[in-house]
Amino acid sequence: MSAAIVPDAPRVGFCGIGKMGEPMAWRLLAAGHALRVWNRSSAKLAALAAEGGVVSDSPRQLAETSDVVMLCLGDGHAVEEVVFGERGLAHAATAPRFLVDHSTIAPAETQRLARRWHELTGGAWIDAPVSGGTAGAVTGTLAIMCGGHANDIAAVEPLLRAYAARVTRMGATGAGQATKLANQAIVVTTIAGIAEACVLAQRAGIEAAAIPAALRGGWADSVLLQTLMPRMLTPPASPSGTIRTMLKDLDAVAELAREANAPLRAVGEVRKLLREAVEQGLGDEDISQIVQVLLDQRMAHQPEINNEH
The missing domain is CATH 1.10.1040.10 (N-(1-d-carboxylethyl)-l-norvaline Dehydrogenase; domain 2)
Structure with missing residues (x-):
């Protein structure tokens, strides 16, 4: 069940409602965050929508109404497509300030995508892969290892705490991966x-x-x-x-x-x-x-x- 929406909290978008992403999204709702969701297959979105999640038709639409966007996708190709594809996040009229990538991809690929994101949108890219499995996502005890600027990571950490017991900055972009x-x-x-x-x-x-x-x-x-x-x-x-x-x-x-x-x-x-x-x-x-x-x-x-x- 979702909690009452936290006043003045950033608007959160979540792309990738899979084995890990689904329980992470549920915990964001339970913590009272205004949540927008997108998934390539819409089958898993109905339950989230019934509890207050807003379903977006595309990553671009999700980005236009989000201050922070989380990704939890299968590989680097999926990340690039969701972010820079025809209806990707980067094409939003107003891009989110922060993009937090929970996917596991190569550090060099993360650095390339982060540079491209910043050049197109001016936004910050935080690589934030997780450890702890689906059980950790359900119980909110994931460990998150982050790469990016310290101030950017500090800004999104309160959101990450909805499903993580530990958030650690490991260094510059790519260090989390x-x-x-x-x-x-x-x-x-x-x-x-x-x-x-x-x-x-x-x-x-x-x-x-x-x-x-x-x-x-x-x-x-x-x-x-x-x-x-x-x-x-x-x-x-x-x-x-x-x-x-x-x-x-x-x-x-x-x-x-x-x-x-x-x-x-x-x-x-x-x-x-x-x-x-x-x-x-x-x-x-x-x-x-x-x-x-x-x-x-x-x-x-x-x-x-x-x-x-």
Whole structure:
């Protein structure tokens, strides 16, 4: 349910009502913000409209009645189209003062789009990718890592607090995206390790379902362990994040690593694993289902382990 509209609060527009964007939009409504929404598919907009959200016919229309616009889109191509396409935000007669991009895209792409946005509109672009998954969006506990001018980030932080427990400026434009990609490197290698441990336990005759409780509080414990190992054993009805999306993020990690001359040995191997999963038709499955690729493999496919002392 939406709360009473906060007087004198900035008008907020939100583009991208997907798995993450939808609960974020609901929390903005619940906090009392005047909210305008746009989504490529209008199916998810009816419920928001019934609670006070104003549906816009195009990003341009949304921008003309918004002071701040948030994006939560699938990739850099989608961001560029929504912002600069034929009916994009940049073509509004009066552009919003701030554009906050919660999508995960390459830092260099963010810098290019931000320069173009500022040249066309004079507005500020803040890259603000999030971490915490759909559960964090629903509960308002997301972590947001921002790139942009400190004053601009401070100006929009009260809005971000509707769905974030932590908002951190990491540096200039692109720094938020670089931090998110570092986050994804940690997340995906951890998930792959959990998947390998799950298969190892099963083949060693251990009840894998007991592992999360057994390891709780130890060094191997994590939100990922507690959340994803059960999903590996019982696949969820719908994905919270897909293998295809994570592979897209790892492709951006690899691009950043090339630019920064940073080695990616572990991430590189996991990227191969995700590619193999996509090739096997698992791309739209929950990220936990990379375990299926490992379950189909035998020791002959594994690198030799040196047991010399």
